[in-house]
Amino acid sequence: MDLIHQELEEIKKILQIKVPGSELISCHKNLVSVKLIKTKYKQLTACLQFPADYPNEPILIEVKSKVFSPSLVNMITSICDKEAKKHIGRKQIILILKFLQQFLDDNPLLPCREEWASIKKNILEECDSDKVKQKKGMIQVKATQGNYFLKIQATIPNNYPEEPVKLSIEDHNFPGPMVYYFISQAKEYARQATEPPLKKNPKALPFKAEPHLKKTMEFLIKKCCKRFPQECCPMCGKQSLPENPADIIKDGKDDKYIERVYCGHLYHHGCMDAYMKTPPFENGKMCPTCGLRIYHDKWNISPRLAEDRWAHGEARQRELEEVVDFLS
Ligand SMILES: [Zn+2]
């Protein structure tokens, strides 16, 4: 029996033991093909062919995958080629398959490789920094805007994108309640991408989990960290957040305290308070920047009640003025 026959027999016998979770599709002297499945989103098929002068030449490898992009498949193929060269002179197939399986295990970020590349290219700016811990499946980004920063950590679970990315804010210098909103909203986007809606639309296609790393990171970086430090108060037109994060007001009754309303615009507490207490009140108060109705817990009163309070305040003001007149 020549070496190729020996190798084929060995593959049939011990592949399952050496490379658990692999599936032997064909095992002939013209083609050996094996499916490696780590998760639904991390799987590939390796097609191996013996060259004329095997094993003194590296085995010929073609990688196929329905879930990885063509560029990733090319990359995997070329690292396998390099690996095969290390084993010239001996049986190479099981060694290559073990190597491939280890590669899938060691790279939890594979299912979001394109998303991460796009984040780096299109979202991150020169002032931002990032760190990738490939083996832990972890991405860390420090986004910066002026004196403000947000340190975001994203961990990619094994079953991404069926399982949501784990997001956390490791450090920041924004007002606490704002960061609570940032992270809650980002987690909500991840949830929506991975859980079917409660109210099912009978006409909708069956639910399918969607990749969501880019959407959640874009939200945190662009729509939170980059946006809010530049945002101006719709009432006074001045920058809402102070230039220096150390000057952020924590007292909710202070005129300069930041109120984030439903539409997303940032008001100074004093500016909003004056606006919400000035007529007209019918149909509620609208945000002058975007035209959406303002909903806020602190001013959660009906137009009628606002009207009454305003009238009462006016009457009281007139009384006070009359008293002043009387005294002077
Ligand atoms: Zn203002």
Ligand SMILES: [Zn+2]
């Ligand atoms: Zn608005």
